[in-house]
């Protein structure tokens with residue numbers, strides 16, 4: 237065998253080789269070296285399977301609340317909202333101009349009509365005087381007997397009269413009652429986050445309150461004796477707690493009530509106490525670190541000893557292999573790996589969908605877009621890889637181009653901060669050509 241065909245796996249220290257390496261011509265990525273899928277006591281579970289297990293554990297939290305619209309921003313609807321009115325509420329003008337009855341415009345034009353008054357938004361409609369027009373402003377109600385609004389740009393003024401050269405079509409520039417929404421029609425389904433569009437339509441239908449899911453209680457703890465708060469002076473070997481801020485920011489959602497338990501040292505008794513407290517106060521317990529098999533990695537064992545279950549552990553996802561999903565007491569548990577990028581990726585792919593389902597959101601899964609790979613990639617298959625990448629503007633085919641960032645990125649939070657999103661390299665891919673279609677998730 238050619239010496240160049242031999243590689244060492246820096247994950248497990250074993251020698252690997254690839255037979256018949258036509259890809260010798262291409263650079264064999266360092267990522268292929270740090271991607272051992274064989275090491276470990278159990279085979280890896282597919283990330284979609286792990287995600288499905290998490291989703292199967294989660295159902296929308298119960299306990300609805302009714303809140304005024306101003307306090308409902310970003311919250312999730314618990315029931316469908318039906319409209320108590322039709323929209324628009326009444327026939328009204330779409331333009332500033334003149335309202336008239338087309339039936340009165342007989343014979344050949346031009347037609348001259350006197351302007352007998354004025355209706356603005358907020359006025360009552362009244363009745364159109366026979367043979368005359370009325371000045372009308374946008375949003376004003378259409379008077380009885382009128383059936384068209386002619387834009388002011390399309391008439392000539394002659395003193396108190398207007399002259400029309402063209403016959404307006406009946407109904408023109410009139411917004412009809414109910415054309416946007418019928419009485420009793422569904423304004424919003426259950427499970428919708430209330431953003432600007434949703435709050436706007438609720439307000440337009442006159443609803444001052446909305447029925448919402450209660451907020452999901454989430455407890456977060458970061459395990460690690462090495463962790464200190466930013467601002468604290470570090471002793472040798474210590475680091476600042478990045479995951480706490482990364483995840484509290486990811487959890488800063490209107491429908492989350494966060495119980496931030498900070499950092500807990502790698503002490504089994506203290507970790508067990510923190511887990512126990514968390515599971516009593518929260519619907520979802522999230523921990524970071526301590527998920528691998530090292531001497532100070534206690535989380536899966538503590539969870540089991542605390543009466544919980546771990547239903548997914550060791551997932552074929554990169555970064556993030558040591559990730560766990562299970563239950564503890566009445567809470568769902570998500571154990572994220574300690575490496576910050578691994579924690580973030582596994583949170584996005586496995587944790588966040590589950591949390592969104594707890595919140596009652598109907599579509600809990602992230603939506604990927606299609607991009608093209610900027611350069612060829614050769615890798616060791618086995619784990620689906622979510623690689624930080626930058627996105628260049630669309631090429632001639634309309635697809636943006638993803639430029640993958642360096643491999644071995646699980647702990648490289650600075651690299652994460654400079655990426656535009658995550659490129660998904662499927663688990664079974666061992667080689668992708670430049671220009672290949674890939675799924676891309678923007679941050």
Ligand SMILES: Nc1nc2c(c(=O)[nH]1)N[C@H]1C(S)=C(S)[C@@H](COP(=O)(O)OP(=O)(O)OC[C@H]3O[C@@H](n4cnc5c(N)ncnc54)[C@H](O)[C@@H]3O)O[C@H]1N2
Nearest residue numbers: 458460477478479480525526527528533557573574575578
């Ligand atoms: N023999 C093996 N060792 C490791 C494996 C393996 O399969 N076999 N997996 C590696 C992988 S992949 C990952 S990811 C890490 C994850 O391990 P843990 O979840 O047990 O995490 P820790 O060991 O506690 O920490 C890993 C790394 O991250 C740093 N860290 C932890 N918490 C924070 C925080 N809140 N803020 C910033 N940085 C944090 C920690 O200091 C470590 O450097 O295990 C590999 N090992």
Ligand code: MOO
Nearest residue numbers: 555556557578646
């Ligand atoms: O892949 Mo680990 O999850 O290196 O960070």
